[in-house]
Every structure is written in C-alpha cells, then in structure tokens.
Amino acid sequence: xxxxxxxxxxxxxxxxxxxxxxxxxxxxxxxxxxxxxxxxxxxxxxxxxxxxxxxxxxxxxxxxxxxxxxxxxxxxxxxxxxxxxxxxxxxxxxxxxxxxxxxx
Amino acid sequence: xxxxxxxxxxxxxxxxxxxxxxxxxxxxxxxxxxxxxxxxxxxxxxxxxxxxxxxxxxxxxxxxxxxxxxxxxxxxxxxxxxxxxxxxxxxxxxxxxxxxxxxxxxxxxxxxxxxxxxxxxxxxxxxxxxxxxxxxxxxxxxxxxxxxxxxxxxxxxxxxxxxxxxxxxxxxxxxxxxxxxxxxxxxxxxxxxxxxxxxxxxxxxxxxxxxxxxxxxxxxxxxxxxxxxxxxxxxx
Numbered sequence: 001x002x003x004x005x006x007x008x009x010x011x012x013x014x015x016x017x018x019x020x021x022x023x024x025x026x027x028x029x030x031x032x033x034x035x036x037x038x039x040x041x042x043x044x045x046x047x048x049x050x051x052x053x054x055x056x057x058x059x060x061x062x063x064x065x066x067x068x069x070x071x072x073x074x075x076x077x078x079x080x081x082x083x084x085x086x087x088x089x090x091x092x093x094x095x096x097x098x099x100x101x102x103x104x
Numbered sequence: 105x106x107x108x109x110x111x112x113x114x115x116x117x118x119x120x121x122x123x124x125x126x127x128x129x130x131x132x133x134x135x136x137x138x139x140x141x142x143x144x145x146x147x148x149x150x151x152x153x154x155x156x157x158x159x160x161x162x163x164x165x166x167x168x169x170x171x172x173x174x175x176x177x178x179x180x181x182x183x184x185x186x187x188x189x190x191x192x193x194x195x196x197x198x199x200x201x202x203x204x205x206x207x208x209x210x211x212x213x214x215x216x217x218x219x220x221x222x223x224x225x226x227x228x229x230x231x232x233x234x235x236x237x238x239x240x241x242x243x244x245x246x247x248x249x250x251x252x253x254x255x256x257x258x259x260x261x262x263x264x265x266x267x268x269x270x271x272x273x274x275x276x277x278x279x280x281x282x283x284x285x286x287x288x289x290x291x292x293x294x295x296x297x298x299x300x301x302x303x304x305x306x307x308x309x310x311x312x313x314x315x316x317x318x319x320x321x322x323x324x325x326x327x328x329x330x331x332x333x334x335x336x337x338x339x340x
Contacts, residue, residue, distance in 0.1 A: 007178035008151050011168055012158030014182065015189035019161075019214040022196015030197035038327030039191050040286065041295045042320050046188050047163065047283035048296035049303035049319035050170050054276035057307045059175065070273035071280060078284045084134045091277030095270030 066098035116233035120224065124240030127220050131162075132248020134278075138165055139256025141275050144266035145173030149257045156253040160246060161218055163188045163282050167316075170275060176313025184313065187320050195222040202226065202234050216242025291326065298322050 022030060030036075055071045056062055074091040082090070135156065142152040147169060155165045164185040171181035195217050202225060205213055216239075225238035263269055287293055299319035306315040 003178055004147065004172070005151060007172075007182050008147070008154050008168075009158070011164070011182040011185040012154060014186040015159045015161055015164050015192070016215065018186065018189045018193040019196055019217045020211065022193035022217065023200055023210040023214045025197070027197050027200060030194055033332070034328070036194055037332060038324055039194050041291065041323035041327045042187055043163070043191050044283060044286050044292045045295050045299040045319045045323035046167060046184060046316060047279050047286070048299040049316040050167055050184075051276055051279040051283065052300040052303040053174060053307065053316060054170055054272065054279055056304060057174070060312060061308055062304055066270070067273040067276055070270060071276050074273075074277035074280050078281060083130060084278075084281050085137065087281045088134065088137045088274045088277050092270035092274035095273030096268060097270075099268065099270070 065104040066095040069098060070095035116228060116230050117236045120228050120233040120237035121240050123227075124224050124237050124244055127224055127241050128244025128248055131220050131245045132252050134162075135249040135252030136256035136259075137274060137278060138162070138169075138249075139253040139258070140260035140263070141166070141173075141256075141266075141271055141278070142169045142253075143257050143260040144263070144271045145169040145275075147172065149254075149261060152257040153250070153254060156250045159185065159189075160215065160249070161189050161192055162249075163219075166275070166278055166282065170279070171313040171316065173275070174312045177311060180311070180313025180317060184316055184320075187317070191219075192217050195219075198222065199225060199238065202231065203238060204231065205235075213238070213242075216246055218242065218245065220245055291330065291332075295323050295326055298326075 051071070055067045056064060058065075070091040073094045074087050077087045077090050138156065139152055142155065142165075143149065147155075155168060159165055159168070167188045168181045168185040171184050172178075196214060199213070199217060199222060200210075203213065221238050221242035224241040225234045228234040228237045260266075260271075263271075266272060283296065287296060299322055302319045302322055303315040306318055310318070
C-alpha cells in the first residue's frame, strides 16, 4: 500500500513538474516542430497500446471476451460523435449485458 | 448568467467564458468514470483523489490506473503517466506567449494546463479572451473533475466485482475516446496500429506495463526517423 502511495505521489509530481517546465523554460526549447511531433505520436502510441492491453489481455495473456464487442460499440458511438460519458457507459453496458448472457 | 441583454453579443471574453463553462461541465462529468475505474483497479479513495488533485491530467490518470489494474509495476505506471503528460509541457510553451502571465501566476497556470484549457485558450481571438477562456476552463475542470472523481470513487467502492458491471470494458472505451481525436493523419494511424501490435505481441512475454512503454518507443523512433512529409520527388 505504501509503495502504491509512493507511486501515486511520484507520478503526480512528475506530471506537475512537466507542466511547470512548459511555463518556465525558454520557449524555443520546446517549440521545435520535431519535439511537438514526437510528443503527439508518443501520446497516440501510449493510448493505443492501452486500448489494446485493456481490451484484449488478462493476467499477461491475450484474451478475447465481452470487452471486444464493447469496444466496437464504443467506436461506433465515437464515430457518431457521442460525448465521452455516453461512450464509456455504452461500452460498460454492452460488456455487462453480454456477460449476463454467458459470454466470458 | 443568461441575461443576454446585459452583454454585447460579440464580446469575446463573454463568449470565451460560455465556452469554458460548457467544456468544464462535459469534461468534469467523466471524472465519474475515472473515480469508479480507479477503485476498481485497486486504488483507495484517497489515492484516487490524490491523482485527480495533484496529477490532474485525464490521460495520465487513466494510464496510471490502467497499468496498476493490469498488475504492472509501480515504476511502469509512473513512466506511462509521465510520458502521457509530456504534451502538457508543450502546451505550456504555447500558452506562455499567448497569455503573457506574471511569474507569480505561472505555478497555478501550470497546474491547470491540460488539453481542454489549452484548446479553449488558443481558440480565442484576443489575449484578454484567451486568459478568460484558459482560467475558466482550467479551474472549472479542476473543480468539477475532482467533485465527480470523488462521486465515482465512492460509488465504485460499493459496486463489488467490476467485471459484472463491464467496468473493464469501460476503461478500454475511455482510452479509445482519448485517442480518437488524435488519429487524424497517416503517421498517427500507422503509429496507433503498430502500438496495438507491439502491445499484444509482447504482453505474454514481458511484465505488465512494459508493453505499453515499448509501444511509446515505436512512436519516438517514427517521430525522429520519418520526416513529417516526404519531399516531393518531382517539382510541381
């Protein structure tokens, strides 16, 4: 539990320090196009990998279950420009419903 | 607030404030899902609130609890959150010349520098309106995001098995919603596809949390090695 608290505080302070750096460092350090491009792609890669891990893995194994159809429903909702909360609730309801019907 | 005769309809600061309020409400609301998912991932309510108060960046917060929930090491969770927070540093560099704040305000401004406050500030036509948009959005999201995080965490604490409510699928959908608006362009789509493949292929052989960081390395390599736009071979 204390290790998790340490990680929570360390990660929080790291994110805060990064925000502060943007406001106090000389602008030209961060205003390079390549820096902006790499940062944007890193964001995309991390979030995409998290989608994959959260959708299709359990305890270190690739697992296909009710989360996959739920993600498909979320994608349709996003394509229809549904708000964030609606997307998340629809995905949860889909997975919960399918599990009620016996899908793992 | 709705007294439309009292303000000139084209006052940019008023328009900025209205935009800020609607963005704050929409963003703050999904703090509920963060709060519920965080306790489902194994964090306590105070730990969940510490993330929303101190880290205060949706993507980083979801990443942190995603790695912890998957059984990943604390170090991998910290690294994922910090890497996702890197873009906030670039926002600061964009906002500094735009807002031109005195030094004593830069600390508070940094804390509320997030996707939403940057988007609203940079969309305004004047510096005064940009300041109004930035502060109203930043503080508005901070207050509502934390209030709804608390609500979600308290509710999630009473739910029991998170899978029965589809909360694991909700977490996946949350990441998809966060990445969705960033997928415009070939480079982003290619990196996204590569990241998914890298994460799934390496999950069975690497400790939890590491596949996600490995996927970020792919993005760094692509961003550094591949030129933004290939130079045209034939002059137009």
